[in-house]
Amino acid sequence: MSNVKLEVNDLRKYFPIRRGLIEVLSGKPPKYVRAVDGISFEVIEGEIFCLVGESGCGKTTAGRLIARLIEATGGKALYRVSRNVKEMIPEGLLTNGDYVNLLEKLPGSVDKALRLDIQIIFQDPYGSLNPRMTIGSVLEEPLIIHSIGSTKEERQEIIYRALSEVKLNPPEEFVERYPHMISGGQRQRVAIARAMILNPSLVVADEPVSMLDVSIRAEILQLMLDLKALRNLSYIFITHDLAVANYICGRIAVMYLGKIVELGPSDKVINNPKHPYTIALVSAVPEPDPSNRTKIREVPIKGEIPSAAAIPSGCRLHPRCPYAMDICKVKEPPMIEVEPGHQVACWLHTKESTPS
Amino acid sequence: MSVLSKMYESWSWIRKEILSQVSGKVAFVLLIVLIAISVYAAILMPPDYTKYWDVGSKWVDNPYNAPPEWASYLGYTCIPQTSYDLRTVKPGISEVTGRVVFTYNITYDLSARDYPQGLRIRANIVVPQGVRNARMRVDVIKPDGVRLPAIIDVYVDLANTSLIDLNLDKPEGIVTAVMSAYRDLVRFLSVEDIYIFPMKYIFGNLSYSETLKKVETTPLPGKYVFVIDFSFRAFNIQPQDILRSIEKSKEFSLLIKGTCYGLMGTDYKGRDLAEGLFYGFPIALAIGLLVALAATAIGVVAGLVSGYYGGFIDELIQRTVDVMGSIPLLPILILVAQSIAKTYMGEDKPIVMLTAIFAVLIIFSWGGLAIIIRSMTLSIKSELYVEAAKAVGASNLRIISKHILPQLVPYIAASLVYSTPNAILTEAGLSVLGIRHGFPTWGNILAEARQNGTISQWWWILPPGFLIAIVSLTFVLLGLALEKVVEPKLRR
């Protein structure tokens, strides 16, 4: 428990679907979109933990839940606060000494204090910066909110340092510019600088390179790795791109329709996938080796991802899974450890080992 | 960047946009002129202007219904106001039967072919103790030689006072004067006519008209001599002493009222319209801006709350605006204004009425802006950078003021520009309709003109409406220029 930064248990988020007056009156039960339907995982201190999956699988929602940008429907997320933040939190809210449940309703001051510890980097580098604010103002905002730096000069110093840290030099030039005056990659660096400026210990990165040119991705990813080493950060890295995940992730959790189907160290999950869905994802990754281009690849999955409002019964993948069995249609498979640290939720593997 | 410099940025950007178009340039110029005149007028405005405008004493010297002085270029026969300060005139001094007589000979040159509107002698003199029985007698010697004796002849008893306070604006003795001067026309003279139109008989040429079977008067230009005999019974007092007290007195003047007056003429009470119109500028602007600011402020707050917080309050505000949009404004406004006019009898009635009118206007006009602000707020609220601001710990207040409000500035400006003339026009419209609040606005002048004037008094009827229209035009042009800012799709 001591090196666990975040322990998530049965995290759930259901979005209610708007209903007309007639439906309400007819007594039919309300429908929900089950964006996140009970996921559990741990993030070890100093690791990069990835949530991987296609659009609509719930990974972005999960990230937002951890970052306390949306309210959860259920579950627990025990987070170990850093020492400086711990002082701002009243005793009663702490469990096991240092842990706070991120999914609880917390008083405003605690919420604000947590922002010093948990930050988020968004996917869209243009959208996440207010186009009418200069880079300087964007970076100054968090400082002003948390009263960091009592004079303009002090804040200026901090901002310059933050910009240098993300390799936007000379910082004096960048503070005056507006987002539309800099490139996508540079904007994302600003977003990263903004996330770092409050010195968090956990950063949620929601597809930070998906909207960037491929040539820049490596730079940004490298920057994130450098910052992690420099600041001893933990990341929750969300992506749909297995190639990126392979490059940067320590451990991966593969999500499908709101649930984690496979979880484990990234080399194991990617090179030796157990879940049919993971297998399909891995085989869909573009092949970098030209000599293999004549090899016909079959992606072992059929159909399209169903709507999260109409989740299939039993194992969610069963309508598309080439290996579907009768039990798959009826019962949800439990999460089983097939190797040390490598878990899978699939009836194919359940008989092979003992439940974990 | 501080809040102020941020706001300045938005404003200067807007100003640049406005000035880039013809309508904006014109509007800007008009606006500057408008504000300049208003500020100037506001500084010069006498403290009790409302009462002062209404009360007659200030205007008594002015001719009634007089066209402006430049109307002579339009063919009007204009007689200027001519005033003689008798304190500076050296009278002839004589003694007749124990009375000291000061004789003032004033030559009045009537050059235009028209009758002056009136004449007035005013005296406010403190004479030495012991002076008794002051008498003021005025004769007129007309250019054709006819002498009208004692058109004014008053006695002032000074037994208990040394103050001679005279305000003689009617030639009381005119009837007998004319009768005695035109003995051969006595049969044909109409006493009533002389009494009602004394000026015609003082400044006119009388002749008998065979066709009309009565005495006709035609204007008689030329040099008129006013012989003013100011006499006193004074024991042991030197004439020089009395003369000195006259020279040192507050007022002693002869005024011959002209037929033209001032820059913009006068109305039926003799009020200087130029003054009324001038002081109307800041009043009009104040009315317009007051209502516009209030309605805009309420609209912005309602829209922000509605869009940002949603829920019940959102529904409530939306439904309220919806319902109010169906209620007819003008009838209710007229009803409220009239009801108060007929039932409220307090001293501050003009203020109360104006407040009521403003209240109704404000209540009915905040809705439009609220809906627009609400929809803008909703769309901005869902932007990613707002979420990002929340992620770094921004409070609702901060998000509203730093991220949402700056983007609303064009809409706020447009709302202010659109609503300002609205209030001015409505207030004027109500006045024209006949619901008088008594406050000296342009609408008030226009209403009085409509009620008490005729087309021949164009200088009374046209300028107030014209000014209202110009002010309105300024804001309409401004709004036109702002449209490009608010509706980017309309940009060419």
Add this chain to the structure above:
Amino acid sequence: MCSVGVATVLARRAVFLVLALLIAVFLTGFVLGATGYIDTIINSMINEEVRAYRQALLTSPQKPSAEEVEKLVAQRKQELIEYWGMDKPWQARIIPMVLNTLILNLGRSPSPEVTNVAGLQPNSLVSDVIVACLPRTIFMITLAEAIVILIALAVGPFIVYRIGSFIDRFIVAYAALMNAFPIWWVALVMLLVFSYDLGVAPKQFRPVITHINAFLLGELSALIGVLSYVWLPIVTIVIVLSGPWIYGVRAMLIRIVKEDFVTAAIARGLPEKQILRRYIIRPAASPIVTNVLLGLAGTLGGYIITESVFDWPGMGTLYYAAVTTGDAQTILALTYIFTLVYVIARFILEILYVVLDPRVRL
């Protein structure tokens, strides 16, 4: 098309529109009562009657004594107070009036000024008065607005195809000017110039009543008489309103002209008329129809000042006469009618939206 969803939406709208109607009438009643206006009127009426009664008593052949007179007068005054409900708070007087109005039991008008506008005798039925005045407003203002709308609908599309040209800029300038000048002021000026100065228009407009009545009874030649009176007001309204209307139509159409699908149609070389008809006007129909219907509905009660300037014996002047003489019945009735027409227009619009705009149908 008529799904349950549509029906519920329409029902909700209807509820709020009816609510608006109720609020309008109750608000009017409230103003009448709370300001004490209606009481002032009733009190003066009572005093007038009491005075007349006292006068009658004093000159009556029976020659009652001074005490008897006072006693009878006091009794009569009490009767009147009870009759008019002045011994109760104003709510007790106003609320029955409001409720009566809502069920269209409009009562009688005690004010001669009001019935004069209609051309009827004092104490006529309010409904008769309104029915009499309605056609005059329709002949003048509604007709003028209809003309303006037709002009705007004809000129608007023509202009929008020539944005930036001289004629376009001229129209915009003209619209701006006309937006600035209050219509009642232009009306004043027109009256002064054409009726008083040049003498080509009548100075009194009340006589139009006879012509309109004759026309309504079937005498078509009376139309000429009507025209001789109505031309000046209509011309005035058309001059002032066409500017803003053309500008409005133009603005609504521009939004659509800028859309890509129009550019594509032009690029395909479609003729102007076809582009206008199919691509531009159809989508613009929704806001245009809204403004047309609401504009026409608003002509009943929206031009009170203009009507008053012309002293035109229509609904506006009627309302003003009712307000100045404190004729509560007529005031309530008219407010009801004005709002009712507007509310019905809005409801028709709701139905039309569903027909015109496929996106609304969901």
